[in-house]
Amino acid sequence: MELLQQQVMAGLANGAIYACMALAVVMIYQAIDHLNFAQGEMAMFSTFIAWQLMAWGLPYWIAFALAVVMSFAAGVVIDRVLFRPVQKAPILSQIVAFIALFSILNSSAGQIWDYTIKSFPTPFGHTPLFGGTLIDTHEAGMIGVTLVMLALLYVFFRGTRLGLAMRAAAANPESARLVGIRVGWMTALGWGMAAAIGAVAGMLIAPVVFLEPNMMLGVLLYGFAGAVLGGLTSPAGAVAGGFAVGIIENLAGTFIPYFGRELKLTFALIMIVVVLMFRPSGLFGRRVVSRV
Amino acid sequence: MTSVPKDGIAVPQAEAVSAQRPLHARLTTRHLIITGTTIVALLIPLAAPGFMIFPLTEVMVYGLAILGLNLLTGFNGQFSLGHSAFYGIGAYTAAIMMHNYDISYFWTLPAAGAVCFAVGFLFGLPALRLQNLYLALATFALATAMPQILKFHLLEEWTGGVQGLPILQPDPPPFLPITTDQWLYYLTLGVILLMFAAAANLVRSRAGRAIMAIRDNPIAAAAMGINTSLYKTITFGVSALYTGVAGALSALVVGFVAPDSFTIFLSISLLVGLVIGGVGSIAGCLFGGLFVLYLPNIANSISTGLSGAIYGFILLLVIFATPSGASGFVRFARDGFSAPALDRARFLSVWFGISTYGVITLLIVKGAGLGKSSPLIFWITYTMIILGITGWQTIMAVKRLSDMRRSRWWGILLFVPPLNMLLLIALFCAKTRSHDTLTAI
Numbered sequence: 001m002e003l004l005q006q007q008v009m010a011g012l013a014n015g016a017i018y019a020c021m022a023l024a025v026v027m028i029y030q031a032i033d034h035l036n037f038a039q040g041e042m043a044m045f046s047t048f049i050a051w052q053l054m055a056w057g058l059p060y061w062i063a064f065a066l067a068v069v070m071s072f073a074a075g076v077v078i079d080r081v082l083f084r085p086v087q088k089a090p091i092l093s094q095i096v097a098f099i100a101l102f103s104i105l106n107s108s109a110g111q112i113w114d115y116t117i118k119s120f121p122t123p124f125g126h127t128p129l130f131g132g133t134l135i136d137t138h139e140a141g142m143i144g145v146t147l148v149m150l151a152l153l154y155v156f157f158r159g160t161r162l163g164l165a166m167r168a169a170a171a172n173p174e175s176a177r178l179v180g181i182r183v184g185w186m187t188a189l190g191w192g193m194a195a196a197i198g199a200v201a202g203m204l205i206a207p208v209v210f211l212e213p214n215m216m217l218g219v220l221l222y223g224f225a226g227a228v229l230g231g232l233t234s235p236a237g238a239v240a241g242g243f244a245v246g247i248i249e250n251l252a253g254t255f256i257p258y259f260g261r262e263l264k265l266t267f268a269l270i271m272i273v274v275v276l277m278f279r280p281s282g283l284f285g286r287r288v289v290s291r292v
Numbered sequence: 293m294t295s296v297p298k299d300g301i302a303v304p305q306a307e308a309v310s311a312q313r314p315l316h317a318r319l320t321t322r323h324l325i326i327t328g329t330t331i332v333a334l335l336i337p338l339a340a341p342g343f344m345i346f347p348l349t350e351v352m353v354y355g356l357a358i359l360g361l362n363l364l365t366g367f368n369g370q371f372s373l374g375h376s377a378f379y380g381i382g383a384y385t386a387a388i389m390m391h392n393y394d395i396s397y398f399w400t401l402p403a404a405g406a407v408c409f410a411v412g413f414l415f416g417l418p419a420l421r422l423q424n425l426y427l428a429l430a431t432f433a434l435a436t437a438m439p440q441i442l443k444f445h446l447l448e449e450w451t452g453g454v455q456g457l458p459i460l461q462p463d464p465p466p467f468l469p470i471t472t473d474q475w476l477y478y479l480t481l482g483v484i485l486l487m488f489a490a491a492a493n494l495v496r497s498r499a500g501r502a503i504m505a506i507r508d509n510p511i512a513a514a515a516m517g518i519n520t521s522l523y524k525t526i527t528f529g530v531s532a533l534y535t536g537v538a539g540a541l542s543a544l545v546v547g548f549v550a551p552d553s554f555t556i557f558l559s560i561s562l563l564v565g566l567v568i569g570g571v572g573s574i575a576g577c578l579f580g581g582l583f584v585l586y587l588p589n590i591a592n593s594i595s596t597g598l599s600g601a602i603y604g605f606i607l608l609l610v611i612f613a614t615p616s617g618a619s620g621f622v623r624f625a626r627d628g629f630s631a632p633a634l635d636r637a638r639f640l641s642v643w644f645g646i647s648t649y650g651v652i653t654l655l656i657v658k659g660a661g662l663g664k665s666s667p668l669i670f671w672i673t674y675t676m677i678i679l680g681i682t683g684w685q686t687i688m689a690v691k692r693l694s695d696m697r698r699s700r701w702w703g704i705l706l707f708v709p710p711l712n713m714l715l716l717i718a719l720f721c722a723k724t725r726s727h728d729t730l731t732a733i
Contacts, residue, residue, distance in 0.1 A: 035425060082608070089615030092365070096567040099560060100607035107600025221436070228429045266440050269433030276430065277421045 007250045013139040015246025017208060019146050020201035021216075021223025022230065022242040023153070024194050029232045030170050031190020032083070034091060037098040039198055040220030041105035042078075044213060046071040046199035047206045048113050051120060060123055064203060068196050075195025079188040109213040120206035142204045146239060149197060153235050166190060222246075229272050231285020241283065245272070333481055337474045341665040345473045346545070347585060352480045353542045355581030358565040359491055359574065360534030366572035367495055368527040369507030371424060373559045374415070374431030377438040378408050378532040380554030382539025384442065387457040387549040388450050397462040397544055401483065404540035405533045412532020416525035435556045442551035456550030459543055476545050483541060487534060492574050494530070503527050535562075568610055570619025579618045583610075586656045593659060606652065613641070613648040621645045633695045634688070640720055642688055650681035682706070692719050 024043065028036045036042075050067035054060065078101070086097050124141030157163040168176040169186035177183050202216070209215045222245050230241025248271055253264035275283065337345050361375050385407045386400035395403075415434065422430050442451050451457070464475035494500050505513040506520050514520050543549050561584050569580025591603040614621035625642045628634055654677055662670040690703040696719075705711040 035428075085612055086615060089611065090571065092371075092563070092567045092571055093611050093615045093617070096564055097608060097611045099564060100604040100611065103600045103604035103607070107598055107602075107604070111597045111601070221432075224432075225429060228426060232425065263437070263440055263444060266433075266437035269437060273418065273422075273430045273433055276426050277418055280421055280423070280426060282426075 007254050009135050011247030011250035013135050015243035016142040017205050018222040018226045018245050019239040019242030021219050022226035022238040024198040025223050025227040026235050026238040027197050028194035031187050038101035040216030041102050042195055043198035043202035044216045045105050047202035050203055068199050071199035072192040072196040075192040076188045079191035106213050118211040120211045122207040150239050231282025233286045234284045237284025337477045345477050349477045349480050349545050351581045351585050352484050353538050354584050355578040356484050357535045357538035358562050358580045359577040360531045361562050361566050364531035368503050371428050372431040373428055374434035375535045375562050376554045376558035377434045378535040379539035380438050382408050382536030383543040383549045386540035386543040387459050390459050391457045401540050405537045408536025409529040409533040413525050413529035416528025420521055435559045439551040439555055459547050461547045480541055570617030573619030576619035586659050590655045590659045613645045634692045636720055639692050646684050653677050
C-alpha cells in the first residue's frame, strides 16, 4: 500500500509536467480545431528566450513575464504569417506545415544556443515537501501553477465577452462572423494564448528535464496523450488526463511484472487506447454529434 | 479527355466510354508517361554510376511505403502515424526469416506482406471505434511501442535486441552480369511495378469505390449497403501489407535491421512524403519518396548546422506553393490550361508552383551527385529541366496574354531577365477578359 501511495505521488509529479503541456494543447485545439505538432518546440524556444534574458542579468520574474509576453506576440505572428496561408489547405497539409515549423524551431534553437544541457532556475526551490522524499516544492509549485492557469482559463472562457467570442468562433465560425465576431483575430488570439501557456509550461518543466533543444519531445507526446485522454474539448479534462497519464505510466512500470520496466510507455499508451475505445471522445470530452 | 461545363469544373468523361473503344484509342497520355518512365527506370542502373543506384532503390522502397499509407489515409480517410511499425514488422519478418532460419530472400516478401496484413487487420478492429485525432493517438502508440518491443529482452533471441540483425544481401542470379546493387534495384523495381499496378486496379474496382465512398461520407456509404467495418479493417490490412513489403525490401537493400530505424520519425517522414506527393494519388507516392529521401541531404549540403531549419523552410515553401501536393498541383495546372480564361490567382499559383518544383528538382539532381562522375549527362539533365520550367512558364504566360487580348509576342520578354519581372507583375495585375467564343459555351 505504501508503495502504491509512493508511486501515485511520483506519478502526480510527472503528471504535472504533462498536464501543463496538455493545457496548451487544448488551447490550440480550441482555436484551430486540430493539434499543433510544433507546440513543444514553441515552448522550448520561449524557455530559451527566458534563459537568455536571465543570462543577461534580468531577475527571474521579469524574464518570466517578458518571455510570456514575447511568446504571445510570436504566437500571433505565427498565426498570421504561417497558418493563415494554409488555412484553406487540406488538414494533412497543415500538419506538414507544423512539422516544418517544428524542424525550423528545433534546428534554430540548436544553432543559437547549441545542444549542451543547461540548468534552468526554479522560483520554488527543490527542498522536499512535508519532509518526505516523494514530492519537492518545485513539483508542488508546478501543480499549483497548472491549477491556477486552469482556473484563470475557466474564468476567461466562462466569464468574459472575449472568451465567449472565442468559443463562438471556434464552435461555429460562419455564425460567429455573422454576429460580428472577427473570427480571424480570435484564431490569432488562440495561437497567442497557446504560445503563452506553452511558455509557462516550458519554464516550469525546464528545471526538471533540463534545458536543451530536444527537451520537449517526450513531454509533448505525453501532453498530447493526456489531452486526448481527458478530452480535447475540456481544459479541466486535459489537466486531469495529464495527471492520469503520469500516474498510469508509473504504476505500469512498478506493478506489471516482467514487462513493466522496459515497456512502461507502451503499457501507458495501450491503456489510453483501451480507455478511448470505451469513451471515444475522451474521459471528459463532449460527444461531437454531426448532422447528416 | 475532359469537358468544361459552364462553371469551369472539369469533369472526366473518357473513363466510362473507354471500355468499348479499341485498344489504340484507349491509350492515353497517362499510358505513354507510365511506359516512358518504366523504360527510363529500367535503363538508369546501366547508365548511372554505381553510387546512385542505392539511393534510387531506397526512393522506390519509400514510395511503396508511402503508397501503403496513401491507401489508408488518402483513399479511405483513416489517419495513421503508425506505419513505421508496419514497416518495421515487415523488415524484421524478412530479417528473422533470413538470419535465423536461412530462408531464401525471395520468400520473405510475401511472408512480410502476409504478417503485416494480419497485424494491420487486427489493429484495424479497435481503430474502427476511433476517429481523427483519437485514431492518430492510437496509431501513434503503435509507432512508439514498436522500437521498445523490438528491444524487449524476452524477444532478443529472435530480434537481436538493441543490436539488430545483419542480413546477407542476395546475390544476382549467376546468368546476369550485374552487381548486387543493380540486382536489388531491378528486384525493387519489379515489386513496385507489380504493387503499383495492383493498387491502381484496386482503387478503380468496385471495392476501391466502396473504400473511397467510406472516406467521402461514411453514413451515406453504409446506407448504400457497403459493409463499412469490413472495408475499413481490410483497407487497414492492405495498407499494412504494402508498407510491410516495403519494409522487407528495405531490409534487403540496407542489409541490416535495428530497432531505432523504425521510430515515430519514420512515420512522420512517410506522412510528409504522402502530403508532398499528393493525398489520394498513386503516382504521387514515388515523388513523395524522392522528396523524403533527398531533401534532408540537400538541406544538409546547404548548411550542416541549420539543416533542420532549411528542411523546414523548403517544406513550408512547397506546402505554400502546392497545398494539395504534386498530383493536386498537376491537376490544378491542367485545369488552368483548359479553363476559358486563366485568372490571376491561378496564374500566380501555377507559376509559383512550377518554379518551386523546378528549383527542388534542380537541387535533387545536384544532390544526387551526378555532377562529379559524369558532368556531361549532368549538364544535359540540368539544361533540360531548366528548359522544361521556362517552357511551361512561357506557355502559361502566352495563354494569359491571349486571355488579356494582348499580343502573344509579349511573351518573348520572359527571356530578358529584368523585363521578365515587369511582365510578370503586369501579367499578375491585369484583369482577365474571357474570349467571347469561350464564354458563350
